[in-house]
Amino acid sequence: MTRVSDRPVPKVSAGSLLAASAWIVVAVCSAQCLAAQGPGEKAQTAAHEKPKPKKEQFGYQWKSLFDGKTLKGWKVPKFGGDGEVKVESGEIVLGMGDPMTGITWAGDFPRMNYEVTLEGKRTKGIDFFCSTTFPVGKDPCSFIVGGWAGTVVGLSCVDWYDASDNATSRFMAFKDNQWYKIRIRVSDKKIECWIDDEKMVDLVYKNHKISIRDEMELCRPFGIATWCTEGRIRNIRVRRLRPEEVAEIPERPEQ
Secondary structure, eight states, X not given: OOOGGGXXXXXXXXXXXXXXXXXXXXXXXXXXXXXXXXXXXXXXXXXXXXXXXXXXXXXXXXXXXXXXXXXTTEEOOOOSSOOOEEEETTEEEEOOOSSEEEEEEOSOOOOSSEEEEXXXXXXXXXXXXXXXXXXXXXXXXXXXXXXXXXXXXXXXXXXXXXXXXXXXXXXXXXXXXXXXXXXXXEOSSOEEEEETTEEEEEEOOTTSXXXXXXXXXXXXXXXXXXXXXXXXXXXXXXXXXXXXXHHHSOSSXXX
């Protein structure tokens, strides 16, 4: 039997001893630091370890998209032949273009179960002065206000037909320099649009193709435009619909 004292002693290099000592020092210091942290410091450490969820930008309360002073949050697309876009007296002025002038929201925008309101008026010209492009899920649509020489109201496009030629077509006389309140509500049941207190569109769109004219492409996802006309816009707001509000929307057009 070999005695313990007779067994050869393994050789350990000085480098290995130094490395092991360093690891022990780091472990002890880390444990001491964690033990010394207060509740607030521990919460900060946890926050760094787990990314915060993305804050919901649009809630059930109204969110203003226009501060009345600047075009912050908006971009001005180049249609070609655009009129001047500026802020004046708390209003966005869309100068008369040849043919179009408009603005497009540059940030995120709801795509379903939301409503948007704005006010618009025509100051020059005889065509649409605050036509609004908006999302319906993955598809875009436009609510035309005063198109085709100033009187056509409706959606463009439904089943590839313009506002002048589909089931949403309506006619309305608009006065210059008079404010009109526009309201658009998009749910998973309908597209609904009002001018002042009169409902102009009530479309159950499930079995229809919803789209826009090519001219409106630069207004996506949400934008407002004029056609050979000068218009003014103010009070642009958006909010999500509460689940109970969506549930109360009839699944058929109102009679």
